[in-house]
Amino acid sequence: MAEKSLEKLLVDGNEIKIVAKHGSKIDQRYTQEARKIADFMVNKLGLSFGNVEFELLDNEEFAERVALYVKPLPSWEAGQEKLVEENMMKYRQGVLYEMVGYKFYNPIEKNEYTKVYINQNDTYEEVLSVMAHVYGHLHIEYNNKLKKIINSNPEKHDFYRSRYREMETRLGIKTVEKAYDYAQTLSGLIDIFPDFHKKKTKEYYSKDDSYPEEDTYDIYKFTLDNVRFNPWEKELFEMVYEINQIMKGVRIKILHEGFATFVQDKYADEVAKYNPGSAFKMKNLILGVADVLSPAQLPYYLGFRLFKDIEKRWDEGKHGILYNLLSDEEKSLYLKKENKGLSEILEIVKSYTDWEFIFSYADSNFFKALVKEIEEKKNMLIDRMYGDKYPDFIVDMIKKANNEDLDPNILRFKLLLETENYGPILYVPKGTFNGSKLTLRQDLSFLKRYVGELSEEQKGQFEEEANQMFSLYNKDTINSLHRLSHLWRIPVVLQTMDSSGKSLTLTSDGEKFFVSKNGKGPKFDD
Amino acid sequence: MNLSKMHLKYIRERGCSMTNELGDAEDKYRKKIDDEDDLTLTSTDIKDINDGTRVIKSIPLKINPTISYNGSGSGEGEGDGDENPGENNKPGGHGNDSNVKVGVDKRRLKQIMESWGLSFSKQGKKNKKLYKILTAENGVNENQEKTIEAMLDRQMGTGYFAKNGFKVDVWDEDIRYNLIEEKLIPNLSATFVIMRDISGSMEMYGEFSATIAGLIEFWLKEKYENTVKIRYVAHTDEAFEYDPRKREDFFKLSSSGGTAFNPAYKLVIDMTDGASYKSNSPYKERIDYQSEDVFLLHITDGDNYNGEDEAVRETLKKLFPRLTKVFYLQVGGYSDSFYNLIKSVDPEKLSEVKSGNDISYNNVKKVLDALLN
Numbered sequence: 018m019a020e021k022s023l024e025k026l027l028v029d030g031n032e033i034k035i036v037a038k039h040g041s042k043i044d045q046r047y048t049q050e051a052r053k054i055a056d057f058m059v060n061k062l063g064l065s066f067g068n069v070e071f072e073l074l075d076n077e078e079f080a081e082r083v084a085l086y087v088k089p090l091p092s093w094e095a096g097q098e099k100l101v102e103e104n105m106m107k108y109r110q111g112v113l114y115e116m117v118g119y120k121f122y123n124p125i126e127k128n129e130y131t132k133v134y135i136n137q138n139d140t141y142e143e144v145l146s147v148m149a150h151v152y153g154h155l156h157i158e159y160n161n162k163l164k165k166i167i168n169s170n171p172e173k174h175d176f177y178r179s180r181y182r183e184m185e186t187r188l189g190i191k192t193v194e195k196a197y198d199y200a201q202t203l204s205g206l207i208d209i210f211p212d213f214h215k216k217k218t219k220e221y222y223s224k225d226d227s228y229p230e231e232d233t234y235d236i237y238k239f240t241l242d243n244v245r246f247n248p249w250e251k252e253l254f255e256m257v258y259e260i261n262q263i264m265k266g267v268r269i270k271i272l273h274e275g276f277a278t279f280v281q282d283k284y285a286d287e288v289a290k291y292n293p294g295s296a297f298k299m300k301n302l303i304l305g306v307a308d309v310l311s312p313a314q315l316p317y318y319l320g321f322r323l324f325k326d327i328e329k330r331w332d333e334g335k336h337g338i339l340y341n342l343l344s345d346e347e348k349s350l351y352l353k354k355e356n357k358g359l360s361e362i363l364e365i366v367k368s369y370t371d372w373e374f375i376f377s378y379a380d381s382n383f384f385k386a387l388v389k390e391i392e393e394k395k396n397m398l399i400d401r402m403y404g405d406k407y408p409d410f411i412v413d414m415i416k417k418a419n420n421e422d423l424d425p426n427i428l429r430f431k432l433l434l435e436t437e438n439y440g441p442i443l444y445v446p447k448g449t450f451n452g453s454k455l456t457l458r459q460d461l462s463f464l465k466r467y468v469g470e471l472s473e474e475q476k477g478q479f480e481e482e483a484n485q486m487f488s489l490y491n492k493d494t495i496n497s498l499h500r501l502s503h504l505w506r507i508p509v510v511l512q513t514m515d516s517s518g519k520s521l522t523l524t525s526d527g528e529k530f531f532v533s534k535n536g537k538g539p540k541f542d543d
Numbered sequence: 544m545n546l547s548k549m550h551l552k553y554i555r556e557r558g559c560s561m562t563n564e565l566g567d568a569e570d571k572y573r574k575k576i577d578d579e580d581d582l583t584l585t586s587t588d589i590k591d592i593n594d595g596t597r598v599i600k601s602i603p604l605k606i607n608p609t610i611s612y613n614g615s616g617s618g619e620g621e622g623d624g625d626e627n628p629g630e631n632n633k634p635g636g637h638g639n640d641s642n643v644k645v646g647v648d649k650r651r652l653k654q655i656m657e658s659w660g661l662s663f664s665k666q667g668k669k670n671k672k673l674y675k676i677l678t679a680e681n682g683v684n685e686n687q688e689k690t691i692e693a694m695l696d697r698q699m700g701t702g703y704f705a706k707n708g709f710k711v712d713v714w715d716e717d718i719r720y721n722l723i724e725e726k727l728i729p730n731l732s733a734t735f736v737i738m739r740d741i742s743g744s745m746e747m748y749g750e751f752s753a754t755i756a757g758l759i760e761f762w763l764k765e766k767y768e769n770t771v772k773i774r775y776v777a778h779t780d781e782a783f784e785y786d787p788r789k790r791e792d793f794f795k796l797s798s799s800g801g802t803a804f805n806p807a808y809k810l811v812i813d814m815t816d817g818a819s820y821k822s823n824s825p826y827k828e829r830i831d832y833q834s835e836d837v838f839l840l841h842i843t844d845g846d847n848y849n850g851e852d853e854a855v856r857e858t859l860k861k862l863f864p865r866l867t868k869v870f871y872l873q874v875g876g877y878s879d880s881f882y883n884l885i886k887s888v889d890p891e892k893l894s895e896v897k898s899g900n901d902i903s904y905n906n907v908k909k910v911l912d913a914l915l916n
Contacts, residue, residue, distance in 0.1 A: 081564070091567075092568060095568040096565070096573075100569060101587060101602055104602060107696075110589050178564065194575075202607055202608055205610055205611070441610055441611065443610065487612055489611070491611070492583075492608075496581060497608045
């Protein structure tokens with residue numbers, strides 16, 4: 018990278034500050050490097066973000082930060098999280114390179130720093146490469162549309178912690194933890210797709226009652242509004258509710274990891290111009306993360322490859338209606354230097370979520386290339402053999418879809434569900450609540466909207482698989498229903514289906530549960 | 544008065560050193576693992592990096608249930624027909640193969656010890672040092688789990704583990720200690736004793752006394768977030784506790800007879816001792832001055848029976864250390880002798896004021912300022 022003055026780093030006309038710290042001391046060397054990388058990100062790639070403070074931590078501190086970010090209250094769950102993270106890192110079972118403490122408002126306006134934690138056990142090249150990766154994450158946090166619907170503020174977590182401790186002192190640890198556990202069960206029922214739902218047909222609604230007035234998808238909120246809690250319980254449940262708003266972020270996981278790895282790779286390309294040795298180490302690091310075909314790494318794998326693919330296609334003009342009309346041979350000869358790759362990608366990370374991203378850009382050609390790559394057991398960046406230990410079922414899934422000429426939508430679906438268990442979409446149907454029982458119904462209508470029209474044969478096969486995948490009849494569900502029933506003090510009914518697609522109604526009165534096969538269940542055609 | 548300092552007390556807490564933010568979350572986790580509750584118990588294994596199959600550490604986990612998809616994979620826990628899968632609440636498998644496992648909780652540690660042929664209850668020959676740590680009573684500061692971990696770390700770091708597997712061999716450098724931390728926690732409850740002279744000369748001050756007592760009570764409730772218990776003591780030349788349910792009447796009480804303070808203060812001592820004393824209150828609860836803050840308001844015209852000054856001084860010397868703060872409100876103004884006496888006992892703990900019978904805003908504010916600052 019050319020040496021140039023780094024006096025001011027401007028993003029959208031605002032000067033931003035980058036600091037790297039080791040404990041409370043500023044680390045001059047890493048600060049300089051972090052600023053250089055930021056300069057490259059902002060001025061060459063067109064990224065935007067606010068003030069950043071990197072902090073280098075050892076394993077134990079790092080584990081603690083992670084635990085506090087995932088479980089901000091000082092509960093037993095936070096202790097468990099810390100212990101697991103710490104041991105995972107200590108025995109090198111997995112490496113955590115970075116963690117970004119996002120703020121869900123615009124810190125540029127407030128002139129605040131976003132805190133980023135980096136593992137101090139990493140090598141010099143790794144730290145730099147990870148910094149580049151982090152700027153990718155920050156760009157998405159600052160620009161993606163989803164940010165606007167997340168309403169949580171980690172700044173408040175200190176206050177929540179002290180309130181939680183106060184409750185414990187006053188009421189005893191056991192009492193508070195019981196309520197906390199119940200709140201955790203409920204937290205799977207916040208609505209992470211508020212812009213996703215559509216109205217159902219008329220016959221779905223009961224005519225007798227009028228409450229709730231609309232289908233209510235945020236069951237956590239519905240519980241907060243309608244159950245009479247003790248004041249302290251209500252406060253605790255509200256805290257957990259706000260903390261769990263962060264769950265909405267899972268909707269941009271592939272974008273996040275894919276884009277961050279993409280800019281990390283761009284930075285390695287830049288480094289390669291003057292220091293190929295460092296660049297090689299950086300590329301190796303990227304492949305170690307994004308070249309592993311396991312469920313945990315799938316967001317990196319898919320996102321990174323898809324962004325590389327998009328960059329190539331848009332740089333060479335290989336997109337659009339006219340291009341698609343060409344024959345395969347013509348396509349392979351086609352070249353029109355447009356260099357629109359980067360701008361297309363910046364547009365995607367601004368206004369897409371994972372579902373829209375995968376459904377719009379991962380086309381059959383992309384999957385064919387993936388299969389080819391898997392079969393040849395190498396990728397095109399650096400030759401690298403796939404190890405044998407990677408789970409076969411994802412490889413099989415992609416290969417099988419290709420062999421059987423399966424509708425790409427179905428493959429897209431399966432891959433999305435492998436990257437993240439979005440949790441079930443449930444709702445309290447309009448007009449079903451009269452105070453004597455709480456009815457929850459599973460919603461599967463989103464499947465059809467994304468999959469679209471399928472041939473009869475494929476439709477049958479898809480529904481069969483979907484039934485198995487989306488059935489809620491299991492032990493965890495029943496334990497959760499018991500807990501819900503305890504909270505509401507009335508029976509709770511869940512309308513779902515068994516793994517063969519037959520409608521099931523699970524009813525819990527808090528201790529026992531009943532199964533009826535005559536109830537209404539979810540349908541793809543709702 | 545600096546209340547923030549005052550209503551904090553020191554407690555000593557045992558535990559491993561941790562930052563304040565997570566606090567004792569890890570201890571809570573350990574307790575949770577031992578608890579029988581409705582959470583699913585599973586575990587996560589950490590494997591030896593040299594050969595991926597040998598488990599070197601198995602961390603037990605508890606999982607909060609959520610309504611969840613079966614998923615395309617295992618289909619674990621699926622119920623058949625009308626059976627009750629909820630009852631089948633066995634903990635998840637730990638994989639009982641012959642792998643070496645080092646657990647983090649004592650129960651697990653005990654199992655491992657036994658699987659090594661070491662007894663928890665009998666002193667083994669193999670390693671006295673380890674036995675000493677494992678069987679230590681509370682009060683010895685060695686942390687068993689962390690010591691075992693450190694031993695394992697050392698064996699892994701030196702490559703011994705990869706070659707020979709795990710061996711019980713604690714070195715001095717492996718021993719880890721529990722640190723004792725001193726933490727400040729707020730003392731959250733308080734008792735407020737309102738002591739009133741009910742001799743005939745005090746009758747006209749009833750309304751004024753009720754106002755001042757009520758405002759101090761309000762102030763305390765705000766500081767202690769409503770966990771303030773109120774006790775009423777009335778006295779002439781003899782004292783008794785008054786029924787708190789008849790608060791209205793307390794400030795209207797009047798009785799003939801002389802005035803002496805010593806019996807009244809003695810009664811408060813009895814209340815803190817839990818001894819028997821004269822009372823028409825149904826509540827006989829002892830004032831636990833060791834675990835809560837105790838405030839005393841004494842409203843009188845200061846007309847103490849002269850002959851017992853020395854006796855009162857002795858009583859006050861015994862009483863004052865048990866109290867957090869004493870408010871002494873002298874109305875009217877017979878003499879300064881007791882006023883000076885009580886001031887001389889412990890000026891730090893006392894705030895005192897003299898006032899006329901005036902419920903104007905200015906006077907009440909003046910009195911409260913003097914008492915509460």
